[in-house]
Amino acid sequence: xxxxxxAFEKAVAEFLGIYYLGLAALNAGAAxxxxxxxxxxxxxxxxxxVALGFVVLAAVSMGGAPWGLPHGLRELLNTIFxxxxxxxxxxxGSFALLVILFRFRRFFVRPRVAWTILNLSLLYLGLSMTSxxxxxxxxxxxxxxxxxxxFLLGFFTWLATYKAVQNDERIKQGLPxxxxxxxxxxxxxxxxxxxxxxxxxxxTAVLLFWAIFIKAPLEQxxxxxxxxxxxxxxxxxxxxxxxxxxxxxxxAGVVLPTFIILGLMAIPYIDFNKKGNGYYTIEERKFAYSxxxxxxxxxxxxxxxxxxxxxxxxxNFFGPYEPWDAHKVLVLNNVNLSEYFWIDLMGMSVxxxxxxxxxxxxxxxIAYLFLLPPILAATIFRQFFIKMGxxxxxxxxxxxxxxLLLPIKMVLRWTINLKYxxxxxxxxxxx
Amino acid sequence: xxxxxxKKKKMSVAEILAACRKLDSKGDTASxxxxxxxKDQAAASSAKQDSASEESKPATKIPxxxxxxxxxxxxxxxxxxxxxxxxxxxxxxxxxxxxxxxKPVAATKPTPKPQAPAPAAEKPHSSNILAxxxxxxxxxxxxxxxLEAKTPAKPSPTExxxxxxxxxxxxxxxxxxxxxxxGKKPDQQRRGFLAVLGVMLGTPLGVGFTSLxxxxxxxxxxxxRFMFPNVRIEPPSKFKxxxxxxxxxxxxxxxxxxxYAVWIVNAEYNGQQQIAALSTVxxxxxxxxxxxxxxxxxxxxxxxxxxxxxxxxxxxxxxxxLERYAIRIAEDGQLEVDKSRKFQxxxxxxxxxxxxxxx
Numbered sequence: 084x085x086x087x088x089x090a091f092e093k094a095v096a097e098f099l100g101i102y103y104l105g106l107a108a109l110n111a112g113a114a115x116x117x118x119x120x121x122x123x124x125x126x127x128x129x130x131x132x133v134a135l136g137f138v139v140l141a142a143v144s145m146g147g148a149p150w151g152l153p154h155g156l157r158e159l160l161n162t163i164f165x166x167x168x169x170x171x172x173x174x175x176g177s178f179a180l181l182v183i184l185f186r187f188r189r190f191f192v193r194p195r196v197a198w199t200i201l202n203l204s205l206l207y208l209g210l211s212m213t214s215x216x217x218x219x220x221x222x223x224x225x226x227x228x229x230x231x232x233x234f235l236l237g238f239f240t241w242l243a244t245y246k247a248v249q250n251d252e253r254i255k256q257g258l259p260x261x262x263x264x265x266x267x268x269x270x271x272x273x274x275x276x277x278x279x280x281x282x283x284x285x286x287t288a289v290l291l292f293w294a295i296f297i298k299a300p301l302e303q304x305x306x307x308x309x310x311x312x313x314x315x316x317x318x319x320x321x322x323x324x325x326x327x328x329x330x331x332x333x334x335a336g337v338v339l340p341t342f343i344i345l346g347l348m349a350i351p352y353i354d355f356n357k358k359g360n361g362y363y364t365i366e367e368r369k370f371a372y373s374x375x376x377x378x379x380x381x382x383x384x385x386x387x388x389x390x391x392x393x394x395x396x397x398x399n400f401f402g403p404y405e406p407w408d409a410h411k412v413l414v415l416n417n418v419n420l421s422e423y424f425w426i427d428l429m430g431m432s433v434x435x436x437x438x439x440x441x442x443x444x445x446x447x448x449i450a451y452l453f454l455l456p457p458i459l460a461a462t463i464f465r466q467f468f469i470k471m472g473x474x475x476x477x478x479x480x481x482x483x484x485x486x487l488l489l490p491i492k493m494v495l496r497w498t499i500n501l502k503y504x505x506x507x508x509x510x511x512x513x514x
Numbered sequence: 515x516x517x518x519x520x521k522k523k524k525m526s527v528a529e530i531l532a533a534c535r536k537l538d539s540k541g542d543t544a545s546x547x548x549x550x551x552x553k554d555q556a557a558a559s560s561a562k563q564d565s566a567s568e569e570s571k572p573a574t575k576i577p578x579x580x581x582x583x584x585x586x587x588x589x590x591x592x593x594x595x596x597x598x599x600x601x602x603x604x605x606x607x608x609x610x611x612x613x614x615x616x617k618p619v620a621a622t623k624p625t626p627k628p629q630a631p632a633p634a635a636e637k638p639h640s641s642n643i644l645a646x647x648x649x650x651x652x653x654x655x656x657x658x659x660x661l662e663a664k665t666p667a668k669p670s671p672t673e674x675x676x677x678x679x680x681x682x683x684x685x686x687x688x689x690x691x692x693x694x695x696x697g698k699k700p701d702q703q704r705r706g707f708l709a710v711l712g713v714m715l716g717t718p719l720g721v722g723f724t725s726l727x728x729x730x731x732x733x734x735x736x737x738x739r740f741m742f743p744n745v746r747i748e749p750p751s752k753f754k755x756x757x758x759x760x761x762x763x764x765x766x767x768x769x770x771x772x773x774y775a776v777w778i779v780n781a782e783y784n785g786q787q788q789i790a791a792l793s794t795v796x797x798x799x800x801x802x803x804x805x806x807x808x809x810x811x812x813x814x815x816x817x818x819x820x821x822x823x824x825x826x827x828x829x830x831x832x833x834x835x836l837e838r839y840a841i842r843i844a845e846d847g848q849l850e851v852d853k854s855r856k857f858q859x860x861x862x863x864x865x866x867x868x869x870x871x872x873x
Contacts, residue, residue, distance in 0.1 A: 310804075327798070330831070332799055410808055
């Protein structure tokens, strides 16, 4: 795509050789463990075969011509995930994926299935790296923790879901949760302290190797006149940076983060359900679980991945294998709701007065924030409202509605280029 | 004798009382009757429970030294049961006071009713007595008719009740001091100043806090002074950017971006071709956009805000157009930008003739 660059080809080939060897070792270790500890010979043979496959991939990569994704597939993924439509597909697609994972969690948490998914995603990552634009994203020192985050988060989410599914099965059978079964006391010394010591040593070792092998992402001296392009926030703030694209700075930078913090602080007071204390469960806490996962996985982690892999120069959307072209032109002319209403729908010019101009947006927002809660209380959240009482319910529903404002506005921006629902630049009040 | 005394001291008052009561019951049946009769049933019953277990031990030891002691404890009970004092005094309390003086051990306990028995074990007992007393006092009639029914029935207690009845009498309201008009005493004010000075410097603590406050105040003043340096090393707010003929229509000069953070543009605004100085600060969050010649727009790399050549925002999150600085044609015919004044489009300030030079 970029033309032949021997230095790049060599670096990728070397890295992928080691990468695939690591994957082979991982699978061989799993096979050994299955064979020796669990005595599942058939499974062990399968994973050993997978390990051998990775060894072959490693050999090919070290030979200098690592296999990559077929060109057609790359192009297809690029066209799917580029531009605003790509953002919509990515966001809604990841949401659909989360819903599917949640719905069929009993299937996906099976160790065999989970291990297969892990192998496939690692293989996909390896095959993608032969694409230079992708390699430059993944291999950037800034982004290494993001790739690690994706896999670590996947692992821990799997672990929690696995335990929750087990517990739910047990609860259904009338048994106490697993955590209650092995709630025997363990000594702080030596049991806990030794575990902590080992964790400390392992973490220090990881940090040391990280520091030695991956150079610090230092940049040129700061220059007021030259902002790096693209200029990305630290990885943990990419969600916040994404938020800032859709709402005004005072909203996305001050009000919404304050709501996030206050909302997290308020959870223990809103959610007084004792179920799930001290053990994993999903069945008993479906609403709480799914709301938290939407807030965390969908509205934070997915946005981090979006900001890392799809956002390019000038903060435009690029496909994952698309070269970052600073002169890519996308049609992004933003239109306010009032302009949509007055010019497009009514076919007249926008009125002068602020209220006359923006009444539709104001009415919509008021209806969303103040009319929707009672309607929901009377319908979907009827049981919640009865159980929680007025104040608790209102706080909960307001936090929920404010949380959902973000994806709503994002999708509206991407699909119809909606800029502001209420636009009052005269007072610096835009919503 | 000494050993016996020690043993006596070890005995709790409850035990002593129990022993006494036993003696009473042996010698004086009348007092026994008193105890069981109505008044302090709570106290009596608790005392009995105590005595039931420990009757035998103390009973043997008390008699020798305690012939004088017995009535003194009896007196405690008797005083608690105020109504029966006469009877009790008639039967037993005549001897106790002299005997209390004789015996050294008993001397600590006799006359002062509640204070003298110091040990903790005594407390529940005396409090029981007092509580019973209290209950009795409070066990008053609920309704008026009940009160009337009760008052004639008890002629004798009325001797003591008056004191209780006298309590609710409202004391006379204290006379209000005459109203003093404020600020009419210069002498006192001067003295007040001296007093403040005394508080500030009179004690070591005062001196300490005063000097602390002074130091902090000086620090604050020094910090304020620091905000206004004698020399400011920054480009002048007024600078010349060449002649208007250097800027053909549709031209964007980016060479002043690094030093002055300004673009000089010749663009159309409101149907008029104008030369203006645009600030290079994005109105979204203050990054520096780039001029993209091919796309004819300013594009911010941070969040993707886009501005037309004349500075009007059209894409991305920027809520308002770029800002203009004041520009004029100086005496020598060059354009002069004044960064100390800025003009915001959304406030209608771009119509100000100082914000542009017609091209």
